[in-house]
Amino acid sequence: MEDLLEGVTANFKGKEVMRQMIMNRTPFFGNDDDNADDIAVRVYDDLVATIDGKPNIKEGGEYHLNMLSTTCHIYFGKVLGATPNGRLAGKSISDGTSPSHGADTNGPTAVIKSLSKLDHEKSGGTLLNQRFLPSLLKKDEDIHKLGQLIRSYFHLGGHHIQFNIVDTATLLAAQQSPDDYKDLLVRMAGYSDYFNDMNEDLQQEIIERTENDAF
Numbered sequence: 001m002e003d004l005l006e007g008v009t010a011n012f013k014g015k016e017v018m019r020q021m022i023m024n025r026t027p028f029f030g031n032d033d034d035n036a037d038d039i040a041v042r043v044y045d046d047l048v049a050t051i052d053g054k055p056n057i058k059e060g061g062e063y064h065l066n067m068l069s070t071t072c073h074i075y076f077g078k079v080l081g082a083t084p085n086g087r088l089a090g091k092s093i094s095d096g097t098s099p100s101h102g103a104d105t106n107g108p109t110a111v112i113k114s115l116s117k118l119d120h121e122k123s124g125g126t127l128l129n130q131r132f133l134p135s136l137l138k139k140d141e142d143i144h145k146l147g148q149l150i151r152s153y154f155h156l157g158g159h160h161i162q163f164n165i166v167d168t169a170t171l172l173a174a175q176q177s178p179d180d181y182k183d184l185l186v187r188m189a190g191y192s193d194y195f196n197d198m199n200e201d202l203q204q205e206i207i208e209r210t211e212n213d214a215f
Contacts, residue, residue, distance in 0.1 A: 011082045011089045023086040030099025032110040037117045048122045066124035067097045070189040092205045096127025101208040116156035131164040131209040145215050171207045
């Protein structure tokens, strides 16, 4: 723990071996791993208990929790130091209830199973973003699989799921040659936007979302 705290304080400078071990050898939320998911459930429940029902500034008003970060997670990350999951200072934190960028390595089905362990009814809303390669949805049977994934998520108690169907190479090319990609539309959070109209931080957050190549 002392080494980890030193690494976080130093933004993992001189601790890259530790950071790589954390990111590649540690169970993370989003992979249907009960050890990691149980921690996420505990944090989520503690957050609800801390906020929900507390009085706000309006007469008789109460605070309630929602997990719809929209774009706030990018700003929060910019003012937040390094974190024990290996994330460097200034980098975006996870959006809504989505797993941390790159942490979900067992595919989208494992992600929705992890998310189903949270009680979504305790929140005013949750948000799960996923990104798929276009090659994954070329056939009618592939579209059917996507529909099954969505229905399964709702059946398991999920609240809100949305997708980007675009590969990383296209997003990077759009950054380099924006005039060639004027019609590239992406889903940021509860809204869609033209990739070229987004600032660099928003673009990078889309790029860093896990690129799924299989269900």
